[in-house]
Amino acid sequence: MRVYNFSAGPGMLPIEVLEKVKSGLTDYENSGMSVMEMSHRSKPYEKINDRVTALMRELMNVPDNYDILFVQGGATNQFSAVPLNIGTVNRKADYVVTGNFAKNAYKEGAVHLDAAIAASSEDKNFTYIPKLKPDMFRKDADFVHICYNNTIFGTQYDAAPDTAGIPLVADMSSMILSREVNVSDFALIYAGAQKNIGPAGVTVVIVRHDLTDRADPKCPVMLRYDNQVKNKSLYNTPPCFSTYIVMEVLQYLKDRGGVTAIQKINEAKAKKLYDYIDCSDFYTNSVKKSDRSIMNVPFVSPSPELDAEFIAGAAENGLVSLKGHRLVGGMRASIYNAMPPEGVDKLIEFMDKFAKSHKNA
Ligand SMILES: *Cc1c(COP(=O)(O)O)cnc(C)c1O
Numbered sequence: 001m002r003v004y005n006f007s008a009g010p011g012m013l014p015i016e017v018l019e020k021v022k023s024g025l026t027d028y029e030n031s032g033m034s035v036m037e038m039s040h041r042s043k044p045y046e047k048i049n050d051r052v053t054a055l056m057r058e059l060m061n062v063p064d065n066y067d068i069l070f071v072q073g074g075a076t077n078q079f080s081a082v083p084l085n086i087g088t089v090n091r092k093a094d095y096v097v098t099g100n101f102a103k104n105a106y107k108e109g110a111v112h113l114d115a116a117i118a119a120s121s122e123d124k125n126f127t128y129i130p131k132l133k134p135d136m137f138r139k140d141a142d143f144v145h146i147c148y149n150n151t152i153f154g155t156q157y158d159a160a161p162d163t164a165g166i167p168l169v170a171d172m173s174s175m176i177l178s179r180e181v182n183v184s185d186f187a188l189i190y191a192g193a194q195k196n197i198g199p200a201g202v203t204v205v206i207v208r209h210d211l212t213d214r215a216d217p218k219c220p221v222m223l224r225y226d227n228q229v230k231n232k233s234l235y236n237t238p239p240c241f242s243t244y245i246v247m248e249v250l251q252y253l254k255d256r257g258g259v260t261a262i263q264k265i266n267e268a269k270a271k272k273l274y275d276y277i278d279c280s281d282f283y284t285n286s287v288k289k290s291d292r293s294i295m296n297v298p299f300v301s302p303s304p305e306l307d308a309e310f311i312a313g314a315a316e317n318g319l320v321s322l323k324g325h326r327l328v329g330g331m332r333a334s335i336y337n338a339m340p341p342e343g344v345d346k347l348i349e350f351m352d353k354f355a356k357s358h359k360n361a
Contacts, residue, residue, distance in 0.1 A: 001318065002015060003318040003320045004319050004320070004339065004340075004343035004346060004347070005339075006319065006320065006321050006322045006332070006333045006335070006343075006347070007320070007321035007334060008151050008152070008174070008195070008296060008321075008332060009151065009173075009192070009194050009195045009200075009334070010195070010199060010200050011194065011195045011196065011334055011338065011339075012336060012338040012339055013198070013245070013249065013338050014249065014252055014337075014338045016252060017245065017248045017249050020248055021248060028044065029044060031044050034241075035244045036240070036241045038240060040234055040238055041234070048240070048243065048247055049070070049233065049238075049243065051251075052070065052243055052244075052246055052247035052250060053070075055247065055250035056204060056206075059177060059258050059259055060176075060183055060206070060259070061183060062183050062206055063183060063184055065208060065210070066183060066206050066207060066209060067205075067206070067209055067212060067225070067229045068205070068206050069204070069205040069206075069207070069225065069229065069233050070203070070204055070205075070233045070238060070239075070246070071202070071205060071222075071228055072201065072202065072203065072222075072238070072239055073203065073222075073223075074192045074200070074203055075101070075171055075191060075192035075203055076192075077203065077223065078190040078203065079104060079105045079108035080108050080111075080223065081219075081223040081225070082105075082109070082143065082145065082169055082188065082190075083108070083111075083112040083113050083115075084112055084215060084219040084220075084223055085207075085211070085214070085219060085223065086167065086187070086188065086211045087109070087112060087113045087142045087143060088214045089142050089214065090140045090141070090142055091113040091114055092113060092115075092116070092138060092140060092141045092142055093109050093113055093114070093141055093142050093143050093144070093145060094115075094116050094118040094136075094138055094141045094143075094145070094166075095109060095115055095118065095144075095145045096117075096120070096132065096144070096145065096146045096147075097117050097119070097120040097121070098120070098121050098126055098129055098146070098147055098150050098153070098155060099121075099126045099150035099151070099152055099153045100126075100152050100153075100325075100327060101147050101150070101152070101171060101173070102145075102147035102150065102171070103122075105145055105147065105171060106145070109145065113142070116141075118132070118136045118137050118138075118144065119132060119136055121155075125153070126150060126152075126153040126155065127153065127287050127288060127291075128155060128291045129155050129156070129288075132162075133162070134164035135164075137163055137164070137166055139164075139166075142166075142167070143166065143167040143168070143187065143188070144161075144166050144167070144168050144169065145169045145171075146161065146168065146169070146170050146171070147170070147171040148170045148171065148172045148175055149172065149173075149174045149178075149293050149295055150174075150293065150296075151174040151195070151295075151334075152296070152328060152332075153298065154287050154292065154293045154296045154297055154298040154332065155288075155291045155292065155293055156291065156292070156293040156294065156295070158290070158291075159185075160181070160182070160185035167188065167208070167211060168185065168186050168188075169186070169187060169188045169189075169190075170189050170190075171190060172189050172190070173190075173191045173192045174191075174195045174293075174296060174336075175195075175196065175293075175295050176196050176204070177196055177197055177250075177253060177259055177262070177337065178196055178259075178262065178266050178295055178336065178337055179259065179262075179267075179294065180260065183206060186206075187207070188206065188207045188208065188211065189204075189205070189207075190203060190206070191204050193242060193246050195295075195334070195336055196337050197246050197249050197250065198242055198243075198245045198249050199242045199245050200242065201239035201241075202238075202239045202242040202243050202246060204246075205225070205228075207225055209229075211225075212225040212226045212229055213226060221235070222235070222236070253337070262337050266294050266335070266337065267294055268341065269335050269339065269341055269344045270292070270293075270294035270295075272341075272344055272345075273333065273335070273344055273347070274292060274297065276348045276351065277297075277299050280351075280355060282302065282358075282359060283299045283301060283351060285297065285298060285299045286300075294335075295334060295335060295336055296332055296333075296334050296335075297332065297334075298324055298325075298328050298330060298331065299330060299331050299332075300324075300329065300330030300331065301330070301331075301355075304329065304330075306358055307329065307330050310331060310351075310354055311323050311331060313350070313354060314347070314350055314354075317346075317350055318346075319346060319347055322347075333347060
């Protein structure tokens with residue numbers, strides 16, 4: 001039986017994509033082999049590599065002066081790749097710390113350059129996004145780094161901040177292709193695939209071409225954007241199978257109306273869940289309303305004991321991986337693109353039943 005998987009990552013994938021992958025698993029498009037067994041220099045794989053790039057460009061409306069790369073090492077590897085590739089002019093970068101991943105990016109930045117925290121929401125346990133103004137950034141910073149959706153704390157930016165021309169870098173791991181973004185507002189976007197667009201193993205990097213010519217000479221070859229651009233992400237053996245599944249997920253998204261269509265669905269799912277939580281006198285979400293994520297919804301019941309009982313009970317009802325991150329506790333429902341609206345309806349139904357039977361318990 002398939003369950004509704006509310007995991008923050010790896011997240012759910014559309015069943016239609018899994019079935020399609022299964023049907024071609026042992027013989028992909030009459031090649032006589034699986035994509036797992038295929039040379040990355042073969043014609044069928046070249047086609048996959050070109051197609052996934054074209055689909056990403058189309059779905060995100062990526063302008064021609066940006067390169068799209070599919071690389072390994074997860075979003076975490078980009079915490080190092082970004083400073084080593086583009087933090088090389090004045091060797092200074094400003095970070096906005098809005099959660100655990102944003103902080104990890106800052107810490108890794110500080111290994112390679114003069115990293116500063118331009119703003120932070122740690123004072124209120126990352127329950128909001130700080131208001132950013134251009135004068136909060138050092139004029140000679142090589143880039144400003146933000147985390148667009150904070151997976152653990154359940155906050156999101158509603159728009160790209162104004163950095164007065166300093167290249168803006170965004171970690172979009174937990175929201176890429178969930179809602180519209182204007183790629184030109186950013187100098188560089190990166191995202192691990194395993195939340196919204198595929199399995200773990202591949203990370204997408206969208207980088208303005210003029211920023212790819214300034215890598216630190218000591219930058220490891222695998223991290224160098226210019227090297228990956230020149231080789232169309234095929235410098236060494238890429239994660240072919242993961243990339244192939246990303247291609248199928250993107251095709252699935254395109255067939256269903258692309259980002260505009262999925263954004264409407266995602267906003268409706270999130271609104272329903274937040275509205276239920278806000279009306280309830282049993283569950284609470286402590287994130288500032290204007291900064292609430294439409295992808296990750298943390299909430300708590302009146303006590304940690306009830307939280308634990310809730311999580312176990314939900315799992316028995318086919319609603320799994322609802323345990324909150326250890327830094328926050330309670331519950332977290334990750335409702336990425338692949339979570340169908342019925343999954344959210346079922347969750348609310350269970351929440352309501354649980355609240356009614358545990359009130360004044
Ligand atoms: C999950 C996540 C990461 C870490 O991704 P890996 O691919 O595991 O390195 C980084 N940033 C954000 C926002 C995430 O959600």
